[in-house]
Amino acid sequence: xxxxxxxxxxxxxxxxxxxxxxxxxxxxxxxxxxxxxxxxxxxxxxxxxxxxxxxxxxxxxxxxxxxxxxxxxxxxxxxxx
Amino acid sequence: xxxxxxxxxxxxxxxxxxxxxxxxxxxxxxxxxxxxxxxxxxxxxxxxxxxxxxxxxxxxxxxxxxxxxxxxxxxxxxxxxxxxxxxxxxxxxxxxxxxxxxxxxxxxxxxxxxxxxxxxxxxxxxxxxxxxxxxxx
Numbered sequence: 352x353x354x355x356x357x358x359x360x361x362x363x364x365x366x367x368x369x370x371x372x373x374x375x376x377x378x379x380x381x382x383x384x385x386x387x388x389x390x391x392x393x394x395x396x397x398x399x400x401x402x403x404x405x406x407x408x409x410x411x412x413x414x415x416x417x418x419x420x421x422x423x424x425x426x427x428x429x430x431x432x
Numbered sequence: 433x434x435x436x437x438x439x440x441x442x443x444x445x446x447x448x449x450x451x452x453x454x455x456x457x458x459x460x461x462x463x464x465x466x467x468x469x470x471x472x473x474x475x476x477x478x479x480x481x482x483x484x485x486x487x488x489x490x491x492x493x494x495x496x497x498x499x500x501x502x503x504x505x506x507x508x509x510x511x512x513x514x515x516x517x518x519x520x521x522x523x524x525x526x527x528x529x530x531x532x533x534x535x536x537x538x539x540x541x542x543x544x545x546x547x548x549x550x551x552x553x554x555x556x557x558x559x560x561x562x563x564x565x566x567x568x569x
Binding site (some may be wrong): 360361362364365399404408409410424426427429430431432 | 463471479480482484485486488510521522542545546547548550551552553554562564565
């Protein structure tokens with residue numbers, strides 16, 4: 352098993368009601384697996400929300416394998432300015 | 433040179449600079465909070481960032497802009513937390529030899545900022561509730 356930290360922002364935070372989640376995953380789990388879990392937890396609230404993924408504070412291609420201790424953020428459309 | 437600051441609390445603009453003898457253009461943009469979001473009244477916006485990544489992305493973007501456009505300097509401040517109606521949330525100053533490159537660089541910088549820098553807005557509604565903003569303008 353591996354342990355990852357999920358940081359939640361904007362619509363993801365709103366849907367899950369949490370700033371941060373610590374989750375245990377099977378070895379070999381990917382960001383896509385995790386995104387599916389997050390979307391299920393968010394019920395319908397994330398259905399229309401596109402999410403980019405960042406691992407350890409860098410944007411990555413979705414689908415990469417996660418490692419123990421990774422920090423993951425599913426990033427809804429950004430709105431700075 | 434780039435200067436990037438993500439700040440809590442009131443935003444103090446970068447001072448105008450009369451000593452830049454080589455720069456004929458000094459362009460400043462202030463993004464301010466409107467009193468509506470999608471035609472609904474709001475009391476304020478609350479800005480949220482991915483601490484760490486937001487500043488790194490903003491700094492990298494500012495450096496890319498300085499390489500892409502023939503400008504001298506780009507300075508940027510972005511507020512976090514609650515920002516009241518009419519207050520400045522984003523302040524950018526660009527200096528360049530001529531105006532055209534500063535205007536183009538400013539437009540591209542803000543366009544890219546709104547695509548990739550992990551900062552979000554929450555609308556504070558008149559009844560006090562807080563919801564993620566729908567506005568991506």
